[in-house]
Amino acid sequence: MSTMKDVAKAAGVSVATVSRVLNADPRVTAQTREKVLRVIRDLRYTPNTLGRNLRMQATHRVLVLVSSLSNQFCSGVVRGMEGKAAENGYQVMLAATHQDPELEYRFVKSLENRSVDGMVLMDTRLPAGKLTGIARRYPLVLCCEHSEGAELPCISIDDEQAGFDAVQMLLAKGHRRIALISNREVDSARKRTAGYRRALREAGIPEDPALQIERYEYSSRAGMQACETFLALPQPPTAVFCISDDLAAGVCHTLCHHGLQPGKDMDVVGFDNTPISRVFVPAITTVSQPRRELGIKAMEKLLQRMEGVPCQKETIYLPHRLMQRESTGFLTEE
Secondary structure (H helix, E strand, C coil): CCCHHHHHHHHCCCHHHHHHHHCCCCCCCHHHHHHHHHHHHHHCCCCCHHHHHHHHCCCCEEEEEECCCCCHHHHHHHHHHHHHHHHCCCEEEEEECCCCHHHHHHHHHHHCCCCCCEEEECCCCCCHHHHHHHHHHCCEEEECCCCCCCCCEEEEECHHHHHHHHHHHHHHCCCCCEEEEECCCCHHHHHHHHHHHHHHHHCCCCCCHHHEEECCCCCHHHHHHHHHHHHCCCCCCCEEEECCHHHHHHHHHHHHHCCCCECCCEEEEEEECCHHHHHCCCCCEEEECCHHHHHHHHHHHHHHHHCCCCCCCEEEEECCEEECCHHHCCCCCC
16 A cells, blocks of 8 residues: 555655645645646555544644753754744744653643644653554654654664764773763663763773762763762773763863863863853863754654654664864864
């Protein structure tokens, strides 16, 4: 049985364009409409009537759930979503879950009562089985954070490889005592930790539990506390890999407080390339994610789901980039 995706491919247009033709959207040119209709006839495609009925009740609103409205990283991703949504006649609404699964689930329930047409989750705490069940009935997409075992689309970078690349750079500089500040609660953090461990393992360096600290918060305060712990060790680390820029800023602040220079006395690497990594003195080496592109791709996937494309497990990785700056002894690279 042919699908809307098959029609789009054969006609050389997007899935959204096929949907517009089926819904007699005046924005489609006569030439494109005729080409799509001809392919529909040739493939004997039968439209998804359930999807079309849902679109007739459309609110033209989508909801994006983030952990915190003050999260600098999320703001860049959301801007990408807003632009792509606006191009397609949708408005993006934003809500914070504060990492509360019950609050998150109440927001997700708005799909059932048709308050919104679709939803993007940027930091989910819901069980994979529950997410899969919801995604099979309603348009739902994950962005930046995976949910192990969930059967739905996810757009992100390869966090495990990004963590590996960051630590590999430190190893190439000759570091052997590399500390880690991470978080076991978040999927992306667990993957970055896995990358850290793989880099050490491939370099033949045994892990030292004293050099690995887990913090629930991603704050600079948590980074400061972790750095104090490292400095109190009989043999402190020579480099620290942090899974967020805020943590790295806290480490750099504490080093300076003790009269030590980041990038000279101890190398520091953050993650996300948020504004604090660029304005902090010294500028912080970090892993940059393509925030706007992540948002655009996530919204494209959500639009496809709202047009009736069936839900399927799919992970799309976008490329990351290591930004080497003064906190690892490099001149700022942009």
